[in-house]
Amino acid sequence: xxxxxxSGGGLVQAGTSLRLSCAFSGGRFTxxxxxxxxxxxxxxxxxxxxxxxGYSKLYAPSLEGRFAIARDNGWSTSYLQMNSLKSEDxxxxxxxxxxxxxxxxxxxxxxxxxxxxxxTVSS
Numbered sequence: 001x002x003x004x005x006x007s008g009g010g011l012v013q014a015g016t017s018l019r020l021s022c023a024f025s026g027g028r029f030t031x032x033x034x035x036x037x038x039x040x041x042x043x044x045x046x047x048x049x050x051x052x053x054g055y056s057k058l059y060a061p062s063l064e065g066r067f068a069i070a071r072d073n074g075w076s077t078s079y080l081q082m083n084s085l086k087s088e089d090x091x092x093x094x095x096x097x098x099x100x101x102x103x104x105x106x107x108x109x110x111x112x113x114x115x116x117x118x119x120t121v122s123s
Contacts, residue, residue: 002024020119
């Protein structure tokens with residue numbers, strides 16, 4: 001069974017950077033496309049970015065340029081680099097994995113989810 005464990009969240013000041021990690025286990029990492037989603041209090045979970053097994057990337061248009069997704073197939077880990085953080089980036093960030101599609105942005109495409117990591121940006 002695939003398991004995903006996020007780490008790297010925390011409390012940071014606006015304008016700073018943070019890198020989230022997602023450790024993958026229980027399957028062959030290179031078979032999976034990876035995604036990051038976030039959910040702020042009182043809001044629906046939204047797409048942030050995805051990366052295919054072949055390193056193709058897709059971003060939410062409002063976040064491209066500030067956020068960067070990456071993966072290390074040797075370490076079975078996905079990363080989300082977040083720069084110039086704003087208070088509106090505060091949310092629980094979730095890592096997800098799927099074998100469907102290429103760089104899916106629809107959360108219904110993802111079969112496996114991590115428990116989430118909290119990011120709080122103070123202004």
